């Protein structure tokens with residue numbers, strides 16, 4: 001095992017042991033991240049060896065924190081295709097457009113990656129029961145991985161969560177509390193009960209393992225693109241674990257020598273719904289922290305995250321990468337989903353439909369050149385959002 005310790009994501013000088021179940025930084029309350037002996041890991045796993053393994057998340061085991069890969073809770077996650085989008089790209093004036101199609105994960109969303117690693121770690125480090133507040137897909141994924149791991153799962157979901165997510169959670173045996181309000185209210189409901197009930201809380205960035213699972217998005221992208229990276233990445237941003245995880249992957253790969261030291265890292269673009277866009281607002285205001293919107297609302301349920309714990313971290317990444325942040329309306333994001341479905345045969349989740357709409361905004365603003373290699377992340381299947389597409 002090459003994971004050595006945990007560090008604070010903020011400027012706090014702190015080393016925590018990797019072999020104890022961790023939550024957030026005890027000093028700042030901010031997220032923790034896993035650090036590795038990358039020199040030793042790079043000797044144990046070359047990029048050629050990684051490329052020769054089956055396309056799946058656990059093929060990156062040397063760069064994940066689970067001590068014994070035989071204890072992985074595995075549903076076959078990861079290894080999703082990077083597909084070119086020639087017809088959609090042509091319609092938007094983007095010549096080199098791809099999508100990493102995360103809807104092909106177990107349960108139909110990228111949440112599988114984070115939960116595979118987090119549930120494996122939680123079980124290996126002694127958790128007896130798991131809980132998470134969820135806008136939809138994360139709860140469904142935790143329910144599935146909890147069932148696979150043989151651990152009970154408690155979820156708190158907004159009362160207006162998509163029906164498919166609720167059904168998925170219940171069929172896997174999770175207990176579901178429906179809460180009036182947003183994921184922030186659900187988070188409070190879990191936090192108030194977790195210690196008395198003995199639940200390990202897997203809320204976004206309140207533990208350091210989900211990010212490690214999401215990090216595999218960045219490694220796979222480099223592998224798919226022949227160890228180069230795109231010019232621009234658009235990511236539908238709620239809590240932001242994918243954005244943060246990918247950036248961590250890029251930094252690790254540079255240190256490992258898997259990508260060239262002078263490889264320009266992609267400009268990261270956070271896309272949100274205008275009804276709940278705390279990161280876009282903070283980015284535009286030049287702020288270091290996000291403020292919650294007063295009445296967060298959007299049909300893209302995964303983007304209804306008013307108080308992301310990783311706000312400072314995400315804003316640093318957007319700025320460091322030379323990227324930006326874009327908000328689009330619900331009408332635009334649903335139209336984006338319809339356009340991708342009609343032109344490419346891919347039914348994106350509305351969260352990813354927002355990326356299609358954001359491409360138009362970036363082209364109009366002159367922030368995306370026609371020839372730039374651009375990657376979207378279809379974070380989930382649109383089939384779970386039938387309520388949004390009835391008309």
Ligand SMILES: Cc1ncc(COP(=O)(O)O)c(C=O)c1O
Pocket residue numbers: 109135136137138204236237238239240241242243301302303349351352379380381
């Ligand atoms: C389909 C989909 N896309 C995007 C997101 C936002 O992901 P993150 O919280 O990692 O920013 C979610 C979160 O629920 C989601 O379900």
